[in-house]
Amino acid sequence: MAEQAQATDTxxxxxxxxxxxTPKPHLEALKCAxxxxxxxxxxxxxxxxxxxxxxxPITLSDKGKVYVFSVVHQSYPxxxxxxxxxxxxxxxxxxxxANLTEVDALEAQKEPNKIFNLPVELTTAVASKDxxxxxxxxxxxxxxxx
Amino acid sequence: xxxxxxxGTGMIKFGRYPDKTVPQLGGEAALLxxxxxxxxxxxxxMFACGNLMQSNAMVGQRILQQVGQTGIPVINxxxxxxxxxxxxxxxxxxxxxxxxDIAMAVGVEQMxxxxxxxxxGGGDPAYLTEGKLGSGTMPAVxxxxxxxxxxxxxxxxxxxxxxxxKSHKHATKNPFSQYRNEVSLEDVMNARMVGFPNTLYxxxxxxxxxxxxxxxSEDKLKQLAGGRKRAKVAASILTSDxxxxxxxxxxxxxxxxxxxxxxxxxxxxxxxxxxxxxxxHDCFATxxxxxxxxxxxxxxxxxxxxxxxxxxxxxxxxxxxxxNVSGGLLSKGHPLGATGVANICEVVWHLTQDDRAKDRQVPxxxxxxxxxxxxxxxxxxxxxxx
Numbered sequence: 001m002a003e004q005a006q007a008t009d010t011x012x013x014x015x016x017x018x019x020x021x022t023p024k025p026h027l028e029a030l031k032c033a034x035x036x037x038x039x040x041x042x043x044x045x046x047x048x049x050x051x052x053x054x055x056x057p058i059t060l061s062d063k064g065k066v067y068v069f070s071v072v073h074q075s076y077p078x079x080x081x082x083x084x085x086x087x088x089x090x091x092x093x094x095x096x097x098a099n100l101t102e103v104d105a106l107e108a109q110k111e112p113n114k115i116f117n118l119p120v121e122l123t124t125a126v127a128s129k130d131x132x133x134x135x136x137x138x139x140x141x142x143x144x145x146x
Numbered sequence: 147x148x149x150x151x152x153x154g155t156g157m158i159k160f161g162r163y164p165d166k167t168v169p170q171l172g173g174e175a176a177l178l179x180x181x182x183x184x185x186x187x188x189x190x191x192m193f194a195c196g197n198l199m200q201s202n203a204m205v206g207q208r209i210l211q212q213v214g215q216t217g218i219p220v221i222n223x224x225x226x227x228x229x230x231x232x233x234x235x236x237x238x239x240x241x242x243x244x245x246x247d248i249a250m251a252v253g254v255e256q257m258x259x260x261x262x263x264x265x266x267g268g269g270d271p272a273y274l275t276e277g278k279l280g281s282g283t284m285p286a287v288x289x290x291x292x293x294x295x296x297x298x299x300x301x302x303x304x305x306x307x308x309x310x311x312k313s314h315k316h317a318t319k320n321p322f323s324q325y326r327n328e329v330s331l332e333d334v335m336n337a338r339m340v341g342f343p344n345t346l347y348x349x350x351x352x353x354x355x356x357x358x359x360x361x362x363s364e365d366k367l368k369q370l371a372g373g374r375k376r377a378k379v380a381a382s383i384l385t386s387d388x389x390x391x392x393x394x395x396x397x398x399x400x401x402x403x404x405x406x407x408x409x410x411x412x413x414x415x416x417x418x419x420x421x422x423x424x425x426x427h428d429c430f431a432t433x434x435x436x437x438x439x440x441x442x443x444x445x446x447x448x449x450x451x452x453x454x455x456x457x458x459x460x461x462x463x464x465x466x467x468x469x470n471v472s473g474g475l476l477s478k479g480h481p482l483g484a485t486g487v488a489n490i491c492e493v494v495w496h497l498t499q500d501d502r503a504k505d506r507q508v509p510x511x512x513x514x515x516x517x518x519x520x521x522x523x524x525x526x527x528x529x530x531x532x
Contacts, residue, residue: 013273015278016279048389067396068297072285074338075281076276098280108342109342127273128274130273
């Protein structure tokens, strides 16, 4: 048992708790009986209806559509720019903030209409290492390939 | 609630004051307001102080330690960018409720060159997510709010840029403004992009500043005004962000502004056409554009046309609905805690034909409004009348 625990401990870490890495990378949310959804898995209560006991976890689709975006040219020190930051609407009815990868940021600025409603899919990559040396896995969206 | 009036106002020029402390900046504004009111700190019965970046450090008391320790109740207020206006509202409530007759509100901030501001991209994370899960920087977040308008109504980069041109032009007439340079449409459009569609000149600067107001009851006004024209607080509204579908992902600065605006007009018994000038929260040009519609200055989807100055009614000085004649946050500056009180000072100065607004005086101003958004979110709207 001890060996197993240690083996798990050396594995990659999701950058946020709503990213699950197994069996394949996906996002999870809490859905309240009233229909409101939240990415935060430790939510106290529903801020739409106030219920605290009507949550169920749901698995979110790995495909969605871009609602809006911005192109970040100035960020914090050490963060490579420019990059495209997006709000993606998922079919379940929840929105997610993420990066949009595999698109030309400057082209996106020139033709915003090509980004609105763009079908996208979830993808993951190693974002950094934490203090203990574990890979930290982040998710982003890229234009859907199928 | 009793009627409440603004007996005095004070503001220091927004800029950079690395050699001064926050209580010194706030104290200077307080003294200016007391002098303008014609009273002393000994007359003040209650003090609400707005400051964000030292909100754990008893700034209000430290201001009194500069200008007069009279032992009065002090409350220190923090409410993001709506910090100053919320402090003003606390002073308004304390007089309106009949608890005190003379209250002081000060908004003060020393930001230095604080940079981009804003949290991490993904919200409450264990790891730094900026640039990895999108962006939480203010230029990008407010950029997305502008892009939402672009998506809905086909708004162009040029529309946002025109807002910056207008505000910079206004600022040339305001000696209290941090920046007083005119910029052309080409300057704005070709400036360094910060967070699309906000170029450098479409982003407010960081800086230092302070503003203060003395609020009094009607009885005290009669005793102390000495025939001077003074503005009445016709509405003081504060809202927070109600639940909307995307608010927790893409902060919704519109819904709480629309709610506040509806309440403000109802409370004041006025409509948008009665408002001679509006100071609104243009932390970014994209924000100003969406608030034209949120405050009912133009119809939904018409903000682009409104700034194009093709509709007969437009937001420039000389138009029928001037917006941010002070230069706005874009040019006048945005020392976070000072902003909400400074905006009220600007409106008051126009309503009372104060010399401090003489070069940019909006003619025949009988009513004006000051709107502030604190992201996270809080919205205040104050309607003032004479």
